[in-house]
Amino acid sequence: MNRRSQDAPADTRRRRFIVAVSRATMAAGLLGGYGVFGSVLGRFLYPAGDSGTVWQFVTPTDRLAVGDSLIYTTPAGAEVHVTRRDDTGATGDFTALSNVCPHLGCQVHWQPQHNRYFCPCHNGVFDREGRGVSGPPEGMVLSGYPIEVRGGMVFIKVEATPLVVPERRS
Amino acid sequence: MTALSRWIDGRIPIEPGALRELTNEPVPYHLKRWWFALGGTPAYLFVVQVVTGVLLAFYYQPHPSTAYESVRYITEDATFGWYLRSVHKWAATLMIAAVVLHQLRVYFTGAYRKPRELNWMVGMLLLICTLMLGFTGYSLVFEQLSYWGATVSANIADTIPVVGGFLKRMLLAGEAYNERTLARFFVLHAAVLPGFLVALVAVHIALVRIQGVTELRFRDEPPQEEGKFPFIPDHIYTELIIGLVLMVLLSALATLAPATMGPLADPMTTPEEIKPEWFFYVTFRWLKLMGGTAAVLSMGLIVFVMFAWPFIDAWFRRRTPFREASVWIGVAATLLIIGMTVWEALVPH
Numbered sequence: 306m307n308r309r310s311q312d313a314p315a316d317t318r319r320r321r322f323i324v325a326v327s328r329a330t331m332a333a334g335l336l337g338g339y340g341v342f343g344s345v346l347g348r349f350l351y352p353a354g355d356s357g358t359v360w361q362f363v364t365p366t367d368r369l370a371v372g373d374s375l376i377y378t379t380p381a382g383a384e385v386h387v388t389r390r391d392d393t394g395a396t397g398d399f400t401a402l403s404n405v406c407p408h409l410g411c412q413v414h415w416q417p418q419h420n421r422y423f424c425p426c427h428n429g430v431f432d433r434e435g436r437g438v439s440g441p442p443e444g445m446v447l448s449g450y451p452i453e454v455r456g457g458m459v460f461i462k463v464e465a466t467p468l469v470v471p472e473r474r475s
Numbered sequence: 476m477t478a479l480s481r482w483i484d485g486r487i488p489i490e491p492g493a494l495r496e497l498t499n500e501p502v503p504y505h506l507k508r509w510w511f512a513l514g515g516t517p518a519y520l521f522v523v524q525v526v527t528g529v530l531l532a533f534y535y536q537p538h539p540s541t542a543y544e545s546v547r548y549i550t551e552d553a554t555f556g557w558y559l560r561s562v563h564k565w566a567a568t569l570m571i572a573a574v575v576l577h578q579l580r581v582y583f584t585g586a587y588r589k590p591r592e593l594n595w596m597v598g599m600l601l602l603i604c605t606l607m608l609g610f611t612g613y614s615l616v617f618e619q620l621s622y623w624g625a626t627v628s629a630n631i632a633d634t635i636p637v638v639g640g641f642l643k644r645m646l647l648a649g650e651a652y653n654e655r656t657l658a659r660f661f662v663l664h665a666a667v668l669p670g671f672l673v674a675l676v677a678v679h680i681a682l683v684r685i686q687g688v689t690e691l692r693f694r695d696e697p698p699q700e701e702g703k704f705p706f707i708p709d710h711i712y713t714e715l716i717i718g719l720v721l722m723v724l725l726s727a728l729a730t731l732a733p734a735t736m737g738p739l740a741d742p743m744t745t746p747e748e749i750k751p752e753w754f755f756y757v758t759f760r761w762l763k764l765m766g767g768t769a770a771v772l773s774m775g776l777i778v779f780v781m782f783a784w785p786f787i788d789a790w791f792r793r794r795t796p797f798r799e800a801s802v803w804i805g806v807a808a809t810l811l812i813i814g815m816t817v818w819e820a821l822v823p824h
Contacts, residue, residue: 331715338719348554349530 357466363387363401363459366394374415376404379463385450386415386422387459390433394454401450401461402435408442422447501703502710503688513577514683515714517605518676519721520570524608527563528665535615537661539654542617543739550736561729567609569725571754574605582805592785594682597675599782604672606754611664613752617657622740623749625660626652634768635775652742748823756819757812 363377364387374388384404391398402422404412411426421438422431429440435447451462534553536545549556578598581587587595610628614621625647632642648655704710751759762770780787788801 331712334719335715338722342722345555345558346526346530349556349559350533351554353552353554353556 357464358462359465360453360460360462363461366398366454366457366459369399369459371398372417372420374417377401377461381464381467383464384412385461385463386413386447387452387461388415388433394457396452396454399452399454399459400434401452402447403449405448406442407437407445407447408440413447495707498707500684500687500706502706503703511580513573513580516573516717516721517570517577519714519718520566520573521672521676523566523721523725524563524570525669527559527566528669530559531563532665535661537615537657539617539657539740542615542657543736546616546736550734557733558726558729561733562725564734565725565728565732567612568753569721571605571609574602578602579805579809583802585801587785587788589785589789591682591686592789594679594686595785596782597679597682599778601672601675601679603778604668604675608664608668608672609752609754611660611668614660615657615664616736617740618737619740619744619746620737620749620751622652622742623746624751625656627749627751631762631771634771636768636772750819753816753820756816760815760819 359380361377361379364375366389369375369387369389371389371392374386377385377387379385386400386402386404388400388402389398390400404414406413406424406426406429408424408429409426411424411429413422413424413429413431415421416423420433422433422435423429424431424440424442427441429437429442431437431442431447435449437443437445437447453460453462531549534545534549534556536542546560549560551557581595581598610624614625629643629647629652632646633639635642644650646659647653648659750756758774761774764770765773784801791800792798
């Protein structure tokens with residue numbers, strides 16, 4: 306075996322190594338580059354922030370007794386049941402639930418004597434957490450709003466702007 | 476043969492060898508030179524335009540009362556909206572530049588001559604399609620330039636004899652710019668013109684494949700066997716690298732010079748200075764120099780001559796002693812186009 310033929314495999318190995326490295330670099334470049342671009346596309350499609358929502362003052366905590374509920378109308382026109390269930394003074398005392406029944410869109414009422422929300426359209430009953438417990442909406446929930454108590458005042462986070470639909474011309 | 480490949484073969488009975496033969500076009504050696512990849516560049520940029528354009532359409536609202544605000548939302552509020560809008564704008568700019576450079580390359584290498592006359596004409600249609608995409612694109616922002624650009628264009632169309640009035644009404648969806656006009660521009664920009672473009676590109680590439688790439692020989696090339704290299708993977712690698720370079724370039728341009736917004740369109744106030752995008756400067760200067768119907772008709776004649784150039788050139792070469800006249804005519808036309816573009820860019824009116 307002479308020197309030339311001993312060198313040849315080493316040369317081929319080096320060549321193969323360089324080809325493999327350059328291919329891997331290319332693949333990494335393509336994956337990395339278009340991967341970043343793809344993530345930008347995804348981020349663009351995902352709704353940006355929650356700039357459409359605002360924290361709104363509802364009531365001082367001491368104006369709402371345990372077991373009572375008030376109806377708050379948001380700037381966008383939705384109605385929200387703000388209900389007090391405890392008097393520790395913490396955020397957990399309050400719930401903010403939509404008054405729209407998830408069954409067919411009727412308006413639910415707070416019944417303090419039964420500690421429940423009631424939908425008169427089809428006798429739907431929700432517990433005080435807004436979970437449907439009997440009637441057609443059983444298993445459904447009233448949609449909730451983020452709520453917070455700050456310095457003895459109750460705030461909820463709601464949509465600020467309504468979807469404007471032009472009135473139909475008669 | 477594995478079960479999977481048998482399953483696929485039962486449904487798509489294409490022989491791998493035949494598919495490879497069909498797609499793996501032998502490429503002349505001169506395509507190793509970067510400036511011969513100018514045909515693939517606009518194709519790549521078009522893909523970028525489709526991707527970013529589809530995304531922008533998720534937020535864009537083609538109505539005069541909301542269009543400007545929706546573009547502002549994309550630019551300022553949507554996550555990475557500024558980036559995608561700027562990439563869309565810069566890719567459009569580069570696409571037009573690349574199309575023009577591609578056409579110049581084809582012209583000066585005589586690649587439009589027999590048997591490739593038809594593909595030159597397809598290329599002309601692609602150029603017009605690209606320019607119309609540019610025009611309808613900047614009409615959508617609904618800034619002053621969008622509104623007055625569209626109004627001026629409609630008035631120019633109006634001066635064409637016989638069909639002018641019809642064209643104007645078709646463009647504006649009425650006698651003047653109205654609340655249904657933007658929807659028209661949007662549908663043209665986002666559906667009709669891209670559809671045409673895809674179909675034309677398919678024909679363009681099919682004709683290149685049928686006729687083969689024009690073969691040129693440079694003195695410094697090694698005397699290879701037949702002077703060809705395989706399309707796959709060699710030329711694919713070239714295109715991949717061009718694609719990555721373009722993405723870096725687009726991102727840099729989008730970051731350093733992001734797309735901005737002019738003042739909101741105001742039908743009551745004609746702007747002091749009204750100018751189209753740079754790629755229409757030459758047309759605009761020509762229209763100002765000639766004025767009225769003469770300008771429009773002469774533009775039409777110029778476009779017709781460009782379409783028919785392979786046949787005019789063939790006539791020159793057959794019937795006159797000026798066999799290389801096309802080079803000098805091309806140089807003169809290029810200088811004229813550059814000159815008029817610079818002129819329009821420098822003067823306020």
